[in-house]
Amino acid sequence: MTLTSVSSDSEGFIGGGHVGYQHQFSNIVVGVEVGVSGADLDKSVTQSFALSTVAYGTEIDTMITVAGRIGVAMSHFLPYVKVGYATADINMSGNATVVGLGSDSFSNSDWESGWIIGGGVETMLGKNFVAGVEYNYIDLGKSSYSGRTARGISYSLTDVDTDIQSLTGAYFIQIWPGSP
Numbered sequence: 001m002t003l004t005s006v007s008s009d010s011e012g013f014i015g016g017g018h019v020g021y022q023h024q025f026s027n028i029v030v031g032v033e034v035g036v037s038g039a040d041l042d043k044s045v046t047q048s049f050a051l052s053t054v055a056y057g058t059e060i061d062t063m064i065t066v067a068g069r070i071g072v073a074m075s076h077f078l079p080y081v082k083v084g085y086a087t088a089d090i091n092m093s094g095n096a097t098v099v100g101l102g103s104d105s106f107s108n109s110d111w112e113s114g115w116i117i118g119g120g121v122e123t124m125l126g127k128n129f130v131a132g133v134e135y136n137y138i139d140l141g142k143s144s145y146s147g148r149t150a151r152g153i154s155y156s157l158t159d160v161d162t163d164i165q166s167l168t169g170a171y172f173i174q175i176w177p178g179s180p
Helices: none
Strands: 011-025 028-048 052-072 077-098 102-124 129-148 154-173
Touching (some): 028 077, 052 102, 052 129
Antiparallel strands (some): 077 102, 129 154
């Protein structure tokens, strides 16, 4: 059984945290951040063939990003862009039903890597309090998965394309050396 050009638009929730460091040179702000997120992104897809139906799902539970940032400080606002590395734990599972043979299941899990690009704006609400909004696009590339089903039949999923878009709002405390 081979499925090609697998694409699913997962929807769900992403939550997590990040730590980073930034430094200001005149009005230019550069920095680096590391983010770890738990996610509940999933999507199910069904494909029908002449004598079989395959239902499979894609699920993403964990994502990690490392990105460099550069922005321009304007009074209490900081618009910025970022780019870097991204990885996520992608779980594929499904069930195939063949006329006359019944059903069979398969699953596969692997960490896939790619890149992140994004941008946003932050504003100072007080001495150490910051609120912001950020958009990110994560491309984890195209992957292939193969293995054996529960009944021992070979399967192959090719061209599994994983892209994630997120819009995040945040409120956080900014801490730096010497702050109260």
